Amino acid sequence: MSELSAALETIQPELLAMTRLFGLPDAYWDPPARYRMQTEELPEIYRITFTFENLSAAREAAIPSDPDPRVQQLHRRRAARRLCKQTLYNLLRKMTGMHPPWGSLTGVRPTHLMLEALAEGLSPEAAVERLVRDYDVTLPKAELLAEIAAVQRQLPAPGDAFMDVYIGIPFCTTRCAYCSFSSGEIGDGRLVAPYMEALEREIRACAPLISSTGRSLRALYVGGGTPTALPEKEFHHLLSLIRECFPNACETTVEAGRPDTLSREKLRAIREAEISRISINPQTMNDRTLQVIGRAHTAQQVRDAYALAREEGIPHINMDVIAGLPGENEADFDCTLAEAVRLHPESLTVHTLAIKRSSRMSLENAPLPDGDMTARMVTRGLKTARTLGMVPYYLYRQKYMAGNLENTGYALPGHACLYNVDMMEETSHILALGAGGISKKIFPEEGHIERAPNVANIQEYITRVDEMIQ
Numbered sequence: 001m002s003e004l005s006a007a008l009e010t011i012q013p014e015l016l017a018m019t020r021l022f023g024l025p026d027a028y029w030d031p032p033a034r035y036r037m038q039t040e041e042l043p044e045i046y047r048i049t050f051t052f053e054n055l056s057a058a059r060e061a062a063i064p065s066d067p068d069p070r071v072q073q074l075h076r077r078r079a080a081r082r083l084c085k086q087t088l089y090n091l092l093r094k095m096t097g098m099h100p101p102w103g104s105l106t107g108v109r110p111t112h113l114m115l116e117a118l119a120e121g122l123s124p125e126a127a128v129e130r131l132v133r134d135y136d137v138t139l140p141k142a143e144l145l146a147e148i149a150a151v152q153r154q155l156p157a158p159g160d161a162f163m164d165v166y167i168g169i170p171f172c173t174t175r176c177a178y179c180s181f182s183s184g185e186i187g188d189g190r191l192v193a194p195y196m197e198a199l200e201r202e203i204r205a206c207a208p209l210i211s212s213t214g215r216s217l218r219a220l221y222v223g224g225g226t227p228t229a230l231p232e233k234e235f236h237h238l239l240s241l242i243r244e245c246f247p248n249a250c251e252t253t254v255e256a257g258r259p260d261t262l263s264r265e266k267l268r269a270i271r272e273a274e275i276s277r278i279s280i281n282p283q284t285m286n287d288r289t290l291q292v293i294g295r296a297h298t299a300q301q302v303r304d305a306y307a308l309a310r311e312e313g314i315p316h317i318n319m320d321v322i323a324g325l326p327g328e329n330e331a332d333f334d335c336t337l338a339e340a341v342r343l344h345p346e347s348l349t350v351h352t353l354a355i356k357r358s359s360r361m362s363l364e365n366a367p368l369p370d371g372d373m374t375a376r377m378v379t380r381g382l383k384t385a386r387t388l389g390m391v392p393y394y395l396y397r398q399k400y401m402a403g404n405l406e407n408t409g410y411a412l413p414g415h416a417c418l419y420n421v422d423m424m425e426e427t428s429h430i431l432a433l434g435a436g437g438i439s440k441k442i443f444p445e446e447g448h449i450e451r452a453p454n455v456a457n458i459q460e461y462i463t464r465v466d467e468m469i470q
């Protein structure tokens, strides 16, 4: 088998993702496949041709070389796969006449390419030009990446001397219709005590790893789930455990996503524990939509929670909103954004609805705004963030996003969340504790990451915690 064919052996899922980008059926790949791929390995050149009926697209790329055979193999594999995807992309553009906002990029982290270009010494303008020319990314999206990269380069640098910590609390009051996390409804709360006991065991066993490996704690993130869904007693115990085991974090976030899980006592405890950042997420300020998506709280409860958090002196509140929710149009999204302006969070994350197969909404087939309307909502989100004086600081994409768009985090200057950046750019070691957490050890020089996932099922986590610690 040639080097080029070997590099493309497992590329089929990425090619499928590419055809979905253009809304074409997966069945085109079923044997006998209607797309035909031809590969050629010439001296110093890879060439790939895709054909579909009487249309075809061909592209070539130089074969990379490097004195280190391992690095060379990695670069060649990457170049071959990029070439293959870009060639199919060119064919699909010819077939449909469509221009997806992110061009031929199907990955989760498009910011990587921008940072890579800047690290090679390209100017931001030249890096934008490369993304537009080589990947057909639309100019506004490429410029958004350049702006994000500029903000990220001003943040304290991560690296081998640091480690982030993630703690997962997999309970929510109800399950959102679009949720694809493994979190469970807290229900009668019978799993809370055994879960928290297992988690404390894992925290106490693993926290010393930071100093024993000679590293410092950078960012601590308590997510889930909704950590504030815990009963008062367990919530207060968790905060004191965090203070005891993870002092001196540069930044600490506690997700308080559902406004109906907050009380004055919890907010006071958050303040006293010197938590630097919380997240209160309306997703929409439209009561009808909140019901449809199963959030079980009202827009008024969001307003009340913000007022209470301000009264208790919480220094940084993040707000998440979602563009493209079922039954919503631009006017509905504008109402949500107008409320965001009134509540004035320190950071705002504009998500695009992504309906994964494991979510309830995918089963119910809820009517959704189309991709063009969702794209206009996302643009309005960006304008609102700018009105609030915020800058974009991180961005990621997911599968099955409406309009093939993106999620973008905006923050007031000096309020970018380090954990969000580290997580998305994969630039920091992460020690993840609790059900569903995935610890990561990064090897930046090799461009390699080792992952150690905990089991996601709550009951299984409780019984297998010692194995997780191991």
Ligand code: SF4
Binding pocket: 171, 172, 174, 175, 176, 178, 179, 180, 181, 183, 224, 225, 226, 257, 258
């Ligand atoms: S709040 Fe988040 S984790 Fe909880 S059900 Fe909704 S989407 Fe899932």
